[in-house]
Amino acid sequence: MIIKPEVFEDQFVPRQLPHRDGKVEQLSRALNPALRGERPLDVLLTGPSGVGKTVLARHTIGRLQEQTAVHRTYIRCLGLEARGILRTALRKHPGGPKAVAEDATTEALRNELRDCVDGPYILVLDEADGLPDTAALDHLDRIPEISTVIICHDVEDWQARLGNSTTRFRSDDTVRLERYTVDELADILEIRVREGLSGTVPRKRLEHISDTVAGVARDGIQTLKAAVERAQEQGRSELTDDDVEDGYERARTRIRTSNLYSLPFHHHLLYAIIHSAGEIKAGALHDRYEAAEDRYRGRDLMPLTPRARRSKLSKLKRYGLIDWTGDSRHRVYRVQDEAIAPQISIESVSA
DNA sequence: TATCCACCGGAATTTATGGAAG
C-alpha cells in the first residue's frame, strides 16, 4: 500500500544516498569554499540518465545550505537559450527583482544579474546537453561570484561543444556517476519501501526489479511503484514476479508516452499510420503519409519529403516507439508497444 | 545470375529563424 506517493516522484530527494558517499564527498569538497564565503569550484556532473545526477546535486547542495547561507538555483536547460538561463538565474535570486521585463536584452539581464549577486551563487544547469550553444556560459562567465554545477550525459560531447569558447566553466572537477549494481539499487529501493509503503517487500523481489531495469534508479523506482499499484488493484498485499514484470512495462510505457507527446506533429502522424497498420512496408507507409497530407491544414508545418520522413522515423526508433526489420525497400515498420496510443486519429487513411 | 529499382541514409546545400551588431 502506498502511503506516501511523493517518495516515488522524480523530484523526491532522500535524506540518504546509499552507495554515493564518495560522490557526495567529492561534490561537497568542490562546493565547500562557500562555507568561507568564497566562490565554489565549477563541477561537471555526468552519467547516463536515471542514475541520480540531479538528486546528487540537490542532496549535496541541500546539506551545504544547512551549514551556511548560500544561494543556488536549479535550471532545466532543455529548450532554453542564453536569455532564458539569465532570466531564470535573475528571477530566482533572492536579491533579484520581483518581475523581469519580457523584452529585456541578454546584456541587460546579465548586468542586472551582476548587480544583484552579492556572494557565492551556485547555478545548477541540468540537462545542459539541451543548450543550443555556449552563449549562456559566456555571459555567466562575466559574473565572478557565480559558479556552476553542470549536469550532462557525456563528458566528451560536452567538452567538444565548449570547443574554442573561452569560458572558465571548463570545470575544476568532474563527478562521474555509473549505473548501480543489482545490490546497490536494491538498497535504494528498500529505503523507498520503508518510507513510502505501509508493508514490506522481500529483498529478492527488489533485486528482481533492480535486475530488470539494469541499474537505472529512476526506472527501478517507477517500476516498484507501478508493481505495487498493480497488486493493490488486484486486492493483494504482496508483490509477485508478474507484478514486477507488468510494473516495468507500465513504467516504460509511461516514459515512452511522454517521449511521443514531446515530439512535433510529423512524428505523431507517422506513428499514427504505423500504429493503425500494425505492420507496414516502407512503400505503403510513404503512400499513406502522402494520402494524409491534408492533416497539415491549419498547422504552420508543411508535409515532409521522403528523406525527412526517414529522419523522423529514426527518431521514433531512438525513442523506443517504433521498430523495423529488413532494409532498403523491403523494410517493415511496426510500433514497439501497442499500448501507446497515437495522439491523433487517422481513420481517413487507414483504409 | 545478372539486372532492376524502390528505398535507405550520409553529405552537401538551401531555407527559416532569431539574436547581435551597426
Place this chain on the structure above:
DNA sequence: CTTCCATAAATTCCGGTGGATA
C-alpha cells in the same frame, strides 16, 4: 530599422542495398 551571423531543419543529390524479376 537593416545587415550580418549562427543554428537547426528540411531538401537535394547520390551511392549503396538486397529481394524481385527475367
